Amino acid sequence: MAQQRRDNWQHEPPARFAPNMRRIAHLDMDAFFASVELLRYPQLKGLPMIIGGGRRKADDLLHASHPGLPAHEIPVAAFPRLKDYVGRGVITTATYAARQFGVGSAMGMMKAARLCPEAIVLPVDFDEVRRLSRAFKETIREIAPLMEDRGIDEVYIDFTEVPGGQREGGRVLARLIQKCIQERTGLTCSIGVAPNKLIAKMASEFNKPNGISIVHEADLQTLIWPLAARKINGVGPKADAKLEKSGLRTVGDIAGQSREWLVEHFGRSYGAWLHDAAWGRDERPVVTESEPVSMSRETTFERDLHAVRDREALGAVFTDLCERVAADLRRKGYVGRTIGIKLRYDDFRTATRDLTLDHYTDDPRVIRQAAGQSLKRVDLDRRLRLLGVRVGKLVPAGDLPPSEVRPSPPETGPQTLEMFPDATPKDRKFDSD
DNA sequence: TCTGGGGTCCTAGGACCC
DNA sequence: TCTGGGGTCCTAGGACCC
Numbered sequence: 221m222a223q224q225r226r227d228n229w230q231h232e233p234p235a236r237f238a239p240n241m242r243r244i245a246h247l248d249m250d251a252f253f254a255s256v257e258l259l260r261y262p263q264l265k266g267l268p269m270i271i272g273g274g275r276r277k278a279d280d281l282l283h284a285s286h287p288g289l290p291a292h293e294i295p296v297a298a299f300p301r302l303k304d305y306v307g308r309g310v311i312t313t314a315t316y317a318a319r320q321f322g323v324g325s326a327m328g329m330m331k332a333a334r335l336c337p338e339a340i341v342l343p344v345d346f347d348e349v350r351r352l353s354r355a356f357k358e359t360i361r362e363i364a365p366l367m368e369d370r371g372i373d374e375v376y377i378d379f380t381e382v383p384g385g386q387r388e389g390g391r392v393l394a395r396l397i398q399k400c401i402q403e404r405t406g407l408t409c410s411i412g413v414a415p416n417k418l419i420a421k422m423a424s425e426f427n428k429p430n431g432i433s434i435v436h437e438a439d440l441q442t443l444i445w446p447l448a449a450r451k452i453n454g455v456g457p458k459a460d461a462k463l464e465k466s467g468l469r470t471v472g473d474i475a476g477q478s479r480e481w482l483v484e485h486f487g488r489s490y491g492a493w494l495h496d497a498a499w500g501r502d503e504r505p506v507v508t509e510s511e512p513v514s515m516s517r518e519t520t521f522e523r524d525l526h527a528v529r530d531r532e533a534l535g536a537v538f539t540d541l542c543e544r545v546a547a548d549l550r551r552k553g554y555v556g557r558t559i560g561i562k563l564r565y566d567d568f569r570t571a572t573r574d575l576t577l578d579h580y581t582d583d584p585r586v587i588r589q590a591a592g593q594s595l596k597r598v599d600l601d602r603r604l605r606l607l608g609v610r611v612g613k614l615v616p617a618g619d620l621p622p623s624e625v626r627p628s629p630p631e632t633g634p635q636t637l638e639m640f641p642d643a644t645p646k647d648r649k650f651d652s653d
Numbered sequence: 654t655c656t657g658g659g660g661t662c663c664t665a666g667g668a669c670c671c
Numbered sequence: 672t673c674t675g676g677g678g679t680c681c682t683a684g685g686a687c688c689c
Contacts, residue, residue: 248689272657310657325689330654370659371689489663518658520683568656572683599688608658 243379243390244506245364245413247397249356250429252373253313255407257342258350260291261299268318268339270302273309273329296340298487303337305329308520312344316429332523356401357407363397368506376417380507389413389434398432418502419444419559421453440500445472452497458497459494462486474498511614512554517544518608524566527600531640534607538640541609542591546584555580555620556611559590564606573597576613580620587611600640 249255253271258264286294311332314323321336332339353372360367364385366378377397379385385393390413401409408430412423415437422444426433435443449471450460466485468474475498483491496502519541525534546622549555559581560574573594591609608637 308655308657310655326656328654328656331656334654374689454687456670458686487664513661514659516659520657560682570684574682576681606657 237471238575240290240386241379242415243385243413244420245377245379245390245394245397245411246414246417246424247360247375247377247409247411248424249315250408250410251315252353253349254315254409256345256352258315258347259406261294261526262292263294263296264299266317267296267315268321268323268336269315270313270318270323270332270336270339270341271344272325273305273307273341273343299340299342302329302333302339302341303335305341305351306524314339319622342424351431352405352407355405356407359400359404360397363400364393366506366508368508376420376506379413391432391434392453394432394434398430416500416502417504417506418453419500422447422451425451431493437500440648441472444500445470445475445498447471449474452494453498454493459486459490471498473616511616513614514558514610514612515540515545515548515552515554515558515614516560516608516610517548518562518606520564520606521604524603524605526603526641534604535642537607538591538595538609539588541607542588543584545609545611546582546587549582549614553617554614555582555617556614557581558612559587559594560610560612561591561598562596562606562608562610563604566603566605568605571598574612580615580624582611582617595640 244652254269257269257271260378282291282294282298283289285298307329309329311323311325311327311329313325314332318336318339321339323332323339325334327340349372357367357369357375360375360377364377364379364382366381368376370376379393381391382393384396387393394413395409398409398411399406410424410428410431410433412420412433412435413427414423414435417535419435419440422437423433433615447461449455449463449468450473453554455463462485463469463474468477474494479492479495482495485491486494495542519537521537527534557578557580558574560572563571565571575590575594577586577590587609
C-alpha cells in the first residue's frame, strides 16, 4: 500500500512547472481618522491634531460658534484644544505633527494634554470614516479581489495571481492601488509587499506616510532582523518584556535562539511561533471572508459608579447595552447562545461572567435576563468604571430552523430583574422594567 | 491626571460522557 | 482501596490587535 502510494507519487507531474512566488501586500491608511478630518477642514493641515476621546459633537460646537460658515472657512482659532479637554478618553489617531510631541494612539487624553496642550482635538466622525473605509476597500477589490479585511483602516492583499502583481516585486501594482485610492478618496496609504503577511505587515511601516516597501526572502537578515522584537505582529507588551529579560531585543536575537529554547521559555505553541516568525516563516493565507464569533457593547462611565448607590443609573445603562447588542445582532442577522457580562473595577481589574443558553437568541429581554444572572455571580462591592454585555457562539440567523432560534420569552407583565443590589430592601417591589 | 470600544484566539480546569 | 484515557463543552482570564 505504502509502496503503491510512492509509485503513484513518483509518476505525478509537478503541480506547476514554475509557480509564482507568493506576493502578499499589507496596506494601511495613513493617520486615517485624522486624515478624514483634514478632508473637511483643510485649514488644519500641518497642525498638531489628535482624534479621539469624545462623545462630544465637534461639528455642533463649531457650527454653533460660526453659524452658516462652510467647514473649510471656520477659523483655526475656533477649534477645541487638548488643554481644554476634560474626560476619560484615549487618543485614536494623532497627526504626524502631533507625534513630534510624543503623542500617540492609545495614550490617555490627559497625558497627551500635558505633552501638547495646543493640539487640536476632534472626536471621531464614525459615519464619514466608515464611508471612506468602504470606498478604499472597494477600490482595492476592483483591482485585486483577494483582499482580507483587517479593520477599518487596514487590509492584506494577495498579489500573487493578479496580472502585474509580480512586476518589480509588487511595486507596480502597489503604486496603482495607491493612485486609485488617492483619486477616489483623497487619502494616502502605505503598502508593504513581501512573501507573506507577517513580513508585509512590518514592511508597510518602513516608508510612512504614502510609502511603498518591497521585501524579498533574501532581505530577512538586513531588513527584518535589526527590527525590535515588538515589531512582530503578535508580540505585545508582555511578551516583549519577557524577551527583553532574556536579553532578546531584536527579531534577529530571537532568530539566534534555538526552537527548543524558545519552546521551553515561551510554551509549546507560542515559542514555536516566535521561532517561525523570527525566521520570516508564515504560511497563513489571505482570507476574504469570515463569520463573526461574538458581538458586544460596553461603556466606560464618566465617573466610577457604585452598585448600590448608583443602582438606578447602572440598571439603565445595563438595559441599554443589552438592547444595543440585540439591535446589532438583528441588523447583521445573527443569533447567539452565550451571554456574557464584563466589569471593570475602579482599580482597573476586569471580571467576566457568561452563561450558555440551550437555545439561540437575538432578543434583548432574553439577553438581559441571562446577563442579569451572570451579574449575580460577580463581586459588586468595588466601584465600577466599565460595564459591557457580550453575545457569543454566533450563528447566522438563517442557518437555524425557526424553532431553534428562541422559544418566545415569558410575556408575564413587567419583568423583575434583580440586577444590582438594593440600597434599601423595601424598594425592591418597585424594581421593574 | 492615568488607561476607549470592538474584536480574536489561547490556556486551563472541571464536568460529563464513552 | 487505588483509581485510565480520550473527547467535548463550559467558564474565566488574559494577551494581543485595530
